Amino acid sequence: MGCDGGTIPRRDELVRVKQKPEQKDKDAEREFRWLHCALTQQRLQEPIAMCTMGRLYSKQSVIERLLEKEKMPDSAAHVRSLKDIKTLQLTPNPAFTEEDKTEGLLDTRHAPYICKLIGLEMSGKFRFVALWSCGCVLSERALKQIKGNQASTCPLCLQPYSVEDVIVLNGNDDDLELMKVKCEMRAAKRKSAKKDKKDAKKTEVSVKSEPTNEVATTLSKEEKPSTSSGATNGHKLKMVANPKRLGAVNAMQDPEMKRLKTDFSVAKDPKASDVYKSLFTTHKTDKEQERAHWITYNPFYN
Template identity: 80%
Template sequence: MGCDGGTIPRRDELVRVKQKPEQKDKDAEREFRWLHCALTQQRLQEPIAMCAMGRLYSKQSIIERLLEKEKMPETSAHVRSMKDIKTLKLTPNPAYTDEDKTEGLLDTRHAPYICKLIGLEMAGKFRFVALWTCGCVMSERALKQIKGNTANTCPLCQLPYSVEDVIVLNGNDEDLELMKVKLEMRTAKRKSSKKDKKELKTEITSTAGKEASTEEPSSSSKADTAPKPSTSNNNGTKLKAVANPKRLGATNAMQDPELKRLKTDFSVAKDPKATDVYKSLFTSHKTNKEQERAHWVTYNPFYN
């Protein structure tokens, strides 16, 4: 029956020990995150997009979920519209073939995408980042090396970016906390930009309105607002009419001092252009001064 001296039992055969939990294969988990959609758990299909937390998605799956208005999982609850994702600009790996799509050892497989700057494969062994402004993807090592020599412009497309626009792809827990802070920074910046644009538009509109109100009225408006001569009303009362401009000009000319002086000093007898017959009609003529009877107009009998 056993235990009769022929065999020696071991301790693990006599005592039941607590089994250790099954350890996850870190390499397999890393491979799955970089090759599969975070929403559907299916293999990534181009175009590939990322969310603000740096998770990778097949863009088609995001569009379908938003159109169907299905509830997003907890890890993707922040994705509410297409504005919350960014399409990535990836560089294909020339060493990637159809054989790499089959299941096998990680050491013998190639990643489908690489860093365009230094050639590192995007398989999870090296940290990769993407820029929210343009969607370009590169290794974190390459970005740090180039950033030390140039300003904050994308080394691939030369578009400017800020610190909050750098997204770590498939980051750890610390990276996720940092991505949340950057998301809040971008949201606050976007709201501030919208507010500034709205205030600027309002200011331009108000300025244009003031300029329009201060402009001189057009000729047609002047004609409409010009005073018109008034006529008598139904009761027969006469209203005072505005004087004729030509008549006003003639009156003003008659009030000129020089014209008055010429008028007082003027004499028909001294006018060289007047004829003697014409001059004889006036009392200033010599024949009238020597007359013996009164003049028919002035009744002035004689001149001394």
Template identity: 80%
Template sequence: MGCDGGTIPRRDELVRVKQKPEQKDKDAEREFRWRHCTLTQQSLQEPIAMCGMGRLYSKQSVIERLLEKEPMPETAAHVKSMKDIRQLNPTPNPAFTEEDKTEGLLDTRHSPYICKLIGLEMSGKFRFVALWSCGCVLSERALKQIKGSVASTCPLCQAPYSVEDVVVLNGNEEDMELMRVKMEMRAAKRKSSKKDKKSAKKVEVKAEPAETQEPVASTSKSAAAEKPTTSTKTKAVGQVKRLGAVNAMQDPELKRLKSDFSVAKDPKATDVYKSLFTSHKTEKDQERAHWVTYNPFYN
């Protein structure tokens, strides 16, 4: 076989050359980053979150890793608490079906999310950004067309945002350096806002006059001094009961219930009131019958 009949072999057919390393499929790598969690390398599950560097995570996996206090990989070493991630609000793709999860080539498969403004699929072919202030996701092309100033509002939810809130999702190395700077800017802004709140609270406390606070303390002390103990309470209750019994014995209504009580002898009753009874002197000498007893006074 070969080397006969005038055939001339080539050098690569006779000498073994060092094989080139296999190159990664760029399309497959890009799709993997947009469909899988950076932390667990599993498929993304809602709710989806992002870090300050623009990498995508399943929020549940980040929470579990933080609760278990396991060390983060190098790609997520900056995620130390829930403040370092932001939940996203992507727009679902109506063309995405269950078949797109398993079947079909990379060029024919649809992405699960799209840009709500211009309809571009979030598959990695087009640059997408997310706003840290509200979590809305849209394409960079749509944001550039709408953006008119440095500080504006979100075109989806109308929430205000600033230049450091724009995070590029799954960006290149240059984008990573820019996202790191923006992340430091947000941290500094958050610290300054906390200091402003603390200083405002201190100013409010100093603005209150000292005179209004002293009477409150004195009243509280006097109230504590006036609070009776259990022994004094029982003594007071016993005294009230005894006074009530004495007053009940002196009640004129109880006196009237006695058998020897007479209205004619009552000094507090008026003469008109006494004239209503037969014990009055005018009723004893009359000749007609009494209006109550109808006594005919028979002899």
């Protein structure tokens, strides 16, 4: 029954064996990561940004998600604000056309972006890096070739960068662990920079206050001699004025000066003679006489 004609069945046709799990298509997965947003799974739209882990996003999608305060997926849980993403400076591929936007593997069509230095297409077949300091994107091969000459300057915009600023785009698991370490290094560097800035401000304020104190001290020192000289001059004036004051007091006590006072009367002066007193109307003989005085003033008309 059956198997006529010399047909030999295989073991998997006769015995039920365990099915192998379906394997992922690595090329399709690679294409998806380089052409689609890691947040919305939609095709990337400019401006394109990256996170600290090197994943690609449509910046507009990230902004909308942050404004709506929706929960981020696990792959983007570290994106909490716009400070956690960086806008990329990409170089368009001149060979990329509308036909290349159709479905299909990147092996059979052109990538939308290339490395500006050596012309490699950013399709995922070659490793690409981005600089967190400026956002410029270039291939890892180009960065290694020029690293000996310009180790701390971006070859595209000439902006300085450090080792922790180099981010691998769509890296593997080992690259992700390295990106976490670099993220912590940048955070520590920012904190130290803020601390140094505060210390510099405090130092500047103290330096500004010290000359002010020195000027005040100098002015006070300069004013002290003038003050002492002023006091000396005042003391001299007092010394000069004191004898005059004493002379005035003595003059007021002089009998001749007393005669100038309004309440002074010659008739009451014990030193004046009777003949001298008779010359004045205050004398008793003049008060008792009946004829007028020889002077113009006549006391009888009072």
